[in-house]
Amino acid sequence: MSRNLYDLIGLAAAVCFILALKGLSHPKTARRGNLIGAFGATVATLLVFFFTGNPSEKNWHSLPLNHLPLILGAVAIGLIIGVPAARKVQMTQMPQLVALFNGVGGGAAALVAIVEYLKLGSEATTAEVIATVFTVIVGSVSFSGSCITFAKLQELMTTRPVVFPGGRFLIAANLAGIFVAAGWVVNSGGNTPLAVLGGLSLLFGILFVLPVGGADVPIVISLLNAFTGLTVAASGYVLQTTLLIVAGTLVGASGTILTRLMADAMGRSLFKTLFGAFTAKPQAISAGQETRSVKSGSPEDVAILLNYARRVVIVPGFGLAVAQAQHTVRELADVLAAKGIDVAYGIHAVAGRMPGHMNVLLAEANVPYEQLVEMEEVNPTFAQTDVALVIGANDVVNPAAKNSPGCPIYGMPILEVADAANVVFLKRSMRPGFAGIENELLYDPKTTLLFGDAKDTLTKVVSALKNL
Amino acid sequence: MMSNGMALLAIFTLSIFVGFEVVSKVSSTLHTPLMSGANAIHGVILVGAIVVADHSSNNLELTLALVAIVLATINMVGGFVVTDRMLEMFKAKKK
Numbered sequence: 001m002s003r004n005l006y007d008l009i010g011l012a013a014a015v016c017f018i019l020a021l022k023g024l025s026h027p028k029t030a031r032r033g034n035l036i037g038a039f040g041a042t043v044a045t046l047l048v049f050f051f052t053g054n055p056s057e058k059n060w061h062s063l064p065l066n067h068l069p070l071i072l073g074a075v076a077i078g079l080i081i082g083v084p085a086a087r088k089v090q091m092t093q094m095p096q097l098v099a100l101f102n103g104v105g106g107g108a109a110a111l112v113a114i115v116e117y118l119k120l121g122s123e124a125t126t127a128e129v130i131a132t133v134f135t136v137i138v139g140s141v142s143f144s145g146s147c148i149t150f151a152k153l154q155e156l157m158t159t160r161p162v163v164f165p166g167g168r169f170l171i172a173a174n175l176a177g178i179f180v181a182a183g184w185v186v187n188s189g190g191n192t193p194l195a196v197l198g199g200l201s202l203l204f205g206i207l208f209v210l211p212v213g214g215a216d217v218p219i220v221i222s223l224l225n226a227f228t229g230l231t232v233a234a235s236g237y238v239l240q241t242t243l244l245i246v247a248g249t250l251v252g253a254s255g256t257i258l259t260r261l262m263a264d265a266m267g268r269s270l271f272k273t274l275f276g277a278f279t280a281k282p283q284a285i286s287a288g289q290e291t292r293s294v295k296s297g298s299p300e301d302v303a304i305l306l307n308y309a310r311r312v313v314i315v316p317g318f319g320l321a322v323a324q325a326q327h328t329v330r331e332l333a334d335v336l337a338a339k340g341i342d343v344a345y346g347i348h349a350v351a352g353r354m355p356g357h358m359n360v361l362l363a364e365a366n367v368p369y370e371q372l373v374e375m376e377e378v379n380p381t382f383a384q385t386d387v388a389l390v391i392g393a394n395d396v397v398n399p400a401a402k403n404s405p406g407c408p409i410y411g412m413p414i415l416e417v418a419d420a421a422n423v424v425f426l427k428r429s430m431r432p433g434f435a436g437i438e439n440e441l442l443y444d445p446k447t448t449l450l451f452g453d454a455k456d457t458l459t460k461v462v463s464a465l466k467n468l
Numbered sequence: 469m470m471s472n473g474m475a476l477l478a479i480f481t482l483s484i485f486v487g488f489e490v491v492s493k494v495s496s497t498l499h500t501p502l503m504s505g506a507n508a509i510h511g512v513i514l515v516g517a518i519v520v521a522d523h524s525s526n527n528l529e530l531t532l533a534l535v536a537i538v539l540a541t542i543n544m545v546g547g548f549v550v551t552d553r554m555l556e557m558f559k560a561k562k563k
Contacts, residue, residue: 249483
């Protein structure tokens, strides 16, 4: 009886996860969906403390749990680290936090499989060993790969693709080594082969993510997320726990679709992104362009330009997020609207460091939803736009994506701000964007550059506008 | 009656299709929260981590399992909290 109840509650938790993903796919139900998922996960966790499984199955455990104080202590440590990190993180740093959470999940799944493997020893069936090998490989890749994406997003290391001579051969050799080690584990078992396999997989995760350029990092996070899901499913197989199989597979499948959707939104070939590691060649970075002249203006100049415009399109990017200038932008838009100027925000799906980053940021400043215009709709209107105000965005308006085949962002759809009568760039410096590519538009005669922190500069523009 | 292994394989296969179907059409606005929410869901590996901690028969196994519990808890709880924070901002917009 209690066994059936255990399974039923587990099933209910699995249904919660399906409903969570379903809810998260629609704006109106997203928040509720997330709460349903959290509820399901909580129930599933509590279940382990109060019900035991079937003694003949792998997921059976004693009750009360062995090492209960230590287990509760470990959960408490996890809570103490995880909750404040999630609560206090700034909006600008959210992407790397998600990457990190994903990485530790992958690491946890790999450890679970390793512990179960150590315990089973020679009793493990071939299927269990294969599932363990899969979990160790993919979980370790997800863990180390996520750490590198974290380092890239946090700008602890360069955001450009890291490609070194012989890298392709190294990664191919690494991959071959993983296959050999996997065969070794399956054939002879034991701890040493497994440790070798784990080490090689960790290395592969690093080599796999290093050549990925900054703009593609969100796609990689999403892919690693799907990987972690599959790892969890494989651990579920080893532990014969249906809930883990369902939850892990759901995430693996939906994560794969999501990765493809993201790649499509960025106009990237998923294949090229993923196998960049195998095909990337060291690129000579063209130098000597920095000496060309640019036109920089004062906040007052920009205020005058805006004052006599009929239509202004604001293009926000990561710089807006960094400067926390979303409220100031809203104020600017309100002042312009009060003067009878038509204002819209041109939102590129991948502006910022993650798809939808700008929507989240501007929503925080209560920008009306109708003013956020997606790329396909806003692009045809640039020809009738007097001023395109680019705030801390670069790659998403870089014409190199259209004009220079071979550059890392080539093929990505961009916001066609060059069609507007005037372009104003608010930038911190002449430094290129996240993808590390020079933007030709900065040197265009109709472009005005306004250097400085976006928030300070915008505040000055707003006060200048009010005085006009 | 299916063998246990076959039943698990059936569950796995059907879950793939459910996963595909559920998110087949999502606006780009929701990509980040959806990814983050899915990320939190795979934090249920916590359940597995607790079970193997119970199974562990020596200090090495126990230590690894406890590390797994810490990591999985961070993944699960942190994931749901951060997703909720993202979505909270969407809600403000709806007014």
